[in-house]
Structures are given as structure tokens and as C-alpha cells.
Amino acid sequence: MEYCNRKKAKNTQAVYADKLIDRAVYDALAAVFSDGAFCAKAITDALKSLKDERAHAFVTSAFYGVLDFNVRLDKIIRALCDKRPSPNSVTVLKIGLYYIGYADMPNYAAVNRTVELSKQISGVYDGFINAVLKRSIGFKPTFASGLEQFSYEHKTPEWLCKMLISDYGENKAAAILDAEIPNKTHIRPVKRADTDEFYAVARQYGCEITDHGCYCDKAALERFERGTYAVQSVSSIRAVKTYVSGIDGGKAVDLCAAPGGKSVLMYELGNFDITSCDIYQHKLELMRGYAKKLGAEIKVKLNDAAKRNAEFVNKFDLVVADCPCSGTGTIKAKPDILIRRKPSDLHDLCVLQEKILSNAAEYCMIGGTLCYSTCSILKCENEQTVERFLAKHDNFELCDECKLLPDVDKCDGFYIARFKRVK
Numbered sequence: 001m002e003y004c005n006r007k008k009a010k011n012t013q014a015v016y017a018d019k020l021i022d023r024a025v026y027d028a029l030a031a032v033f034s035d036g037a038f039c040a041k042a043i044t045d046a047l048k049s050l051k052d053e054r055a056h057a058f059v060t061s062a063f064y065g066v067l068d069f070n071v072r073l074d075k076i077i078r079a080l081c082d083k084r085p086s087p088n089s090v091t092v093l094k095i096g097l098y099y100i101g102y103a104d105m106p107n108y109a110a111v112n113r114t115v116e117l118s119k120q121i122s123g124v125y126d127g128f129i130n131a132v133l134k135r136s137i138g139f140k141p142t143f144a145s146g147l148e149q150f151s152y153e154h155k156t157p158e159w160l161c162k163m164l165i166s167d168y169g170e171n172k173a174a175a176i177l178d179a180e181i182p183n184k185t186h187i188r189p190v191k192r193a194d195t196d197e198f199y200a201v202a203r204q205y206g207c208e209i210t211d212h213g214c215y216c217d218k219a220a221l222e223r224f225e226r227g228t229y230a231v232q233s234v235s236s237i238r239a240v241k242t243y244v245s246g247i248d249g250g251k252a253v254d255l256c257a258a259p260g261g262k263s264v265l266m267y268e269l270g271n272f273d274i275t276s277c278d279i280y281q282h283k284l285e286l287m288r289g290y291a292k293k294l295g296a297e298i299k300v301k302l303n304d305a306a307k308r309n310a311e312f313v314n315k316f317d318l319v320v321a322d323c324p325c326s327g328t329g330t331i332k333a334k335p336d337i338l339i340r341r342k343p344s345d346l347h348d349l350c351v352l353q354e355k356i357l358s359n360a361a362e363y364c365m366i367g368g369t370l371c372y373s374t375c376s377i378l379k380c381e382n383e384q385t386v387e388r389f390l391a392k393h394d395n396f397e398l399c400d401e402c403k404l405l406p407d408v409d410k411c412d413g414f415y416i417a418r419f420k421r422v423k
Contacts, residue, residue, distance in 0.1 A: 021055050022095065022117040028063045029091050032336050039067060039336040066098045067335040071155050073097045075141055080132050089124045092117055096133045107137055154178060159343040160328065167379045176377065176413070179406035181332050185221060186233050188213030190294050191268040193228035212237040230294055232261045234411035235329070235375070235404050240265040242402050242416045243320055243371045244272075250317030250368075253277065255305040255360055260287035262322060264296040272318065277303035305356045312363040318371070321360040323353045325374035325381050329413025332406060350380055357389055361396060361421070370396065370419040377405060377413035386417045395423045 028046035031037035096114030164173035249271030257276035
């Protein structure tokens, strides 16, 4: 009898723990799907509700798993439901469908856990959730078009698949979308750090060494001395090295600088007098603090890159316009981009990019260098923007272009074009 009671108590505790875990997954996803939160903040906030840190790995994996398979999960819901369920119900269903299809969990456990979760969520009916999930077991999708099937197979919205196929061809588009890049944090040694010590720590704790630093997990990151490293992606580092290639120094302006990582690295790589700009005052304070922490001397200035600033005209040897964009090069690290971004956004983004680039051109001295970059892999934001710029600015010549693609470069997608002002 005592054994049975202990077993019952243990099972009760396990069920209670599962409820907390599944609720944390739901809260994080609801923040993204319904509230428009960025995935990094959503998962960080949700994990705070869990006292047992051993659950963090599962919650994080399930959260990013649902986001990664979101296109497929949406397809299944459309096929199994006569009409679109409520937003809360959709989020619960996606968790259950992910548990059934992609988590290491028996089907009965996945269904039971999701039904229990549905009882916690306002406006979600457990009987409906139970019925849909049971129908989903063994579900085989059918497709109305090759594009729909391509979208399902590569877990990417149809509109983006269509654009990538148009830009690169179907095989290359598939390779880009299926590319795997490390999902750990990438850090680099700062200028004042002992690089030998940095890489010794990296090797000691099993970090993946790159040409620019290393990838490390949370436990390894805590082994590095604060102030000796900067968190910065490989693509961002490569972009900055392209900006300053062949340039020893001079006056530089970074027009869309927040959060400041590129400006700080520019300072470290050359003898630059750097002005870093952003449209929001609070981001200027963040950049000041970041630069001070890493020992970089940069000036920060409130400036709207989309508006002509007469004070900047003909003042800089190096002008960097790292423009707002669709972010399609970073969907591996930021899958919520595919949820927030719409195809209709692209026209407005291209107009904004051209406006910023046109203003940036005025700030460049004769003989100076103008850099245009985005974290997009779409040609309408990159090569075609460059073509339109050159057609309107005969006082600039294209020096070089650099495009980073996930399948080739094993990092986020990025594009950089450098121009020389010749007259």
C-alpha cells in the first residue's frame, strides 16, 4: 500500500511538472504568434516561470521546434479543421502536432499532455483538441501545386519560396533553405583581449572554433572573462571586414548602427573616427554602454537615416548604410521573421533602402567609400537595389559585392556592396 501511494504521488508530481512545462511552451509561442514578440524575448520570459532549470532544454527545443515546423503545422490544421480555429486553439494544436510528429514522445502521451494544456487556456475546448490530434496521427498531406509542396518540404512560406526560386532556381533555393548552421552563440575576442587565452578557453570547453572566434553554449560562455569577448555573428563580422578592407582609417559614419556591434568592430579594425547613429534615443544609450564595456571610442548621434542630414554632407571617408530589410538571411536564427514578415512589406522596405542609400551617398567625400548592406538574401533588396542606385548616381562606381549564403558559407545570409565616389 505504501509503495502504491509513493508511486501515485510520483506520477502526480510528474503530471504537474508536465503541465508547467507545456504551459511555458504555450506562453512563449502565444507571445510570438499573438503578441508579435521576438522569439528571443518570448522564450526568455517563459523560462523565468520554471524553477526547475532541467526543464529549460525541453521548453526551448519545443518552442523553436514549433516555429521551425510552423508552415507544416499550419498545413495540417487547415486540412483537418473545417474552419480556422481561434488563435489560442491554433497555438495549442501546433504544440500537440509538434509533439506527435517531431518530439521524442509517444502519441498517447502527446495527445494527453496537449489536452491537459487546453484545459488551462481560455476559449480552448479539450474535446476539439483531442479529436483533431487523434485525426492527425498518420496524416498524409496532399498538395494543390508544386510550389505548395516545395513550401511544405522546406518549411518556408510560399511567397518566400517563390521569390527564392525566381532568384536562384529551385535546387539552389532548396539548398539555401535546408542549410544547417550552428545554433550556438558566436563570440569573438575583442581587441584588448589575450587571443591565445581566448582560444585556449574555447578549446578547453569544447567550443567550435571559426575564422573569427568560436561558437559556444551557455555553460562555455560563462568560462570566458567578461570584457574580453563580444557576441557577434559570423556574417556580421565578415560584413565589417568587407566594409574596411583596404581602408586604413578616416572619418566614418554608421547610419543604422544599433546595437553597435559593427561600429565597435570597425573601431578595432582601423584608425577610424566613428559616428554611430540611430533613430531612437534609448538605443544611443545602449550603444554608449556597449562601446564603453569593450573599450571602443565611438561617438553616437541621434539621426534618421531616411532623412537628409545637411551636417553630414561630404564629411566622411567611409559611409556604412546597413539598412533595415526583410531579414530573410537570418531566418535560421530568428524563425519568427517568417511569421511577422509579409510579401507586401518588401515594396516599402525597398523604397526605404533606396532612400537611405541615396542620403548616404551625399555624406561620402570624393574618393571615399560607400557601403550598402542587408541581412536579406533577396535580389530585390540587394543586386537590384544596387542597379537602381548606380543608374541614378553616375558619381559612384561599384567596387565589389559580397554575398553570404547559408548553404555555402555556413552562416546567416548577408549582402554587401561597396562603391567608390569618383566625382
